Amino acid sequence: MVYGRRELEIRGIVRLLEWLHDGGTSLTACTQDQLDAWIADGSSPRTLVRAFLQWTTRHGHSKPLTAPYCTGTFAAQIVAQDQRWALVRRLVAATQLTTTDRAVGLLLLLFAQPAARICRLTTEHIIDDGHRIQLRLGRQPVDLPAPLDELIRDLVQHRHGRAPRIAGPEPNWLFPGTYAGRPLESHSLGRRLNRLGIRLRVTRNASLMDIASELPAYVFSRLLGFFSQSTADSWGAEAGGFSPAYGAEAGRRTHGQWFMLS
Structure with missing residues (x-):
């Protein structure tokens, strides 16, 4: 099955929240170090949570968090x-x-x-x-x-x-x-x-x-x-x-x- 960008974003958000839950923490308590570790453990689509994190940061649902831009170029x-x-x-x-x-x-x-x-x-x-x-x-x-x-x-x-x-x-x-x-x-x-x-x-x-x-x-x-x-x-x-x-x-x-x- 081939997923579009929107589907990959949703899957990435769900996996991030599951990972935080399994680690005994929450999005509210998540630090940039923890987020960087999660992104580093996976493939480039994990960076698609960037827009979601901008929203949670802006509305006070998380600490200021950011993810790299997803270039879509695997060779990089x-x-x-x-x-x-x-x-x-x-x-x-x-x-x-x-x-x-x-x-x-x-x-x-x-x-x-x-x-x-x-x-x-x-x-x-x-x-x-x-x-x-x-x-x-x-x-x-x-x-x-x-x-x-x-x-x-x-x-x-x-x-x-x-x-x-x-x-x-x-x-x-x-x-x-x-x-x-x-x-x-x-x-x-x-x-x-x-x-x-x-x-x-x-x-x-x-x-x-x-x-x-x-x-x-x-x-x-x-x-x-x-x-x-x-x-x-x-x-x-x-x-x-x-x-x-x-x-x-x-x-x-x-x-x-x-x-x-x-």
């Missing part, structure tokens, strides 16, 4: 693939960075995971048999390449968040946040990556494009946790139409870069 919404792999190599080599920064950056760059999902990963998502480490994102777990595997193992074995532990059971967050019992917030993760020169939305779009060009949509959906098959299909179609030479070039890179990072 992704980073070059060479730039993406340069960022991967930098995180692999940058041992002076924190384990958290390197791990979240590689999860975004290699597996196209949105910030909100990365933040809510727990130790229950990790499968470690002592030889290899797998991450359960969708129905089928994926093998983690080095050095991401050891970074994740370190996060499982050692608590890296600043929050004190609370009495009683609490989720074993892979990325604990500042407050006890809470994971790292999406907007905080976004700020951390921005300091490393990694822009969430455009970098994730590039990751999605690359993966969609290499894997069938069915596999793409099961491995990366896209519960809507249509989402994976859409990215596969986008990858197929982005450039005549894109699929061939991605295929040449698959064995040379995807699992040879260290």
Whole structure:
């Protein structure tokens, strides 16, 4: 089904309000940082909420909020693939960075995971048999390449968040946040990556494009946790139409870069 601009605007507004509700907040309390994190986690149509936010701001239904103009040009919404792999190599080599920064950056760059999902990963998502480490994102777990595997193992074995532990059971967050019992917030993760020169939305779009060009949509959906098959299909179609030479070039890179990072 092809949606017009108005339908996409309405869908975007509904998804924004659902996202805020699921996060335990409201449009009235929403901050620009939270909005930026939501926009960065998705594709360019999310910016179509701009007119709605102008109305809510003008009538006092929200704090002053804004979204970028939606250009409608997908090519402007992704980073070059060479730039993406340069960022991967930098995180692999940058041992002076924190384990958290390197791990979240590689999860975004290699597996196209949105910030909100990365933040809510727990130790229950990790499968470690002592030889290899797998991450359960969708129905089928994926093998983690080095050095991401050891970074994740370190996060499982050692608590890296600043929050004190609370009495009683609490989720074993892979990325604990500042407050006890809470994971790292999406907007905080976004700020951390921005300091490393990694822009969430455009970098994730590039990751999605690359993966969609290499894997069938069915596999793409099961491995990366896209519960809507249509989402994976859409990215596969986008990858197929982005450039005549894109699929061939991605295929040449698959064995040379995807699992040879260290």
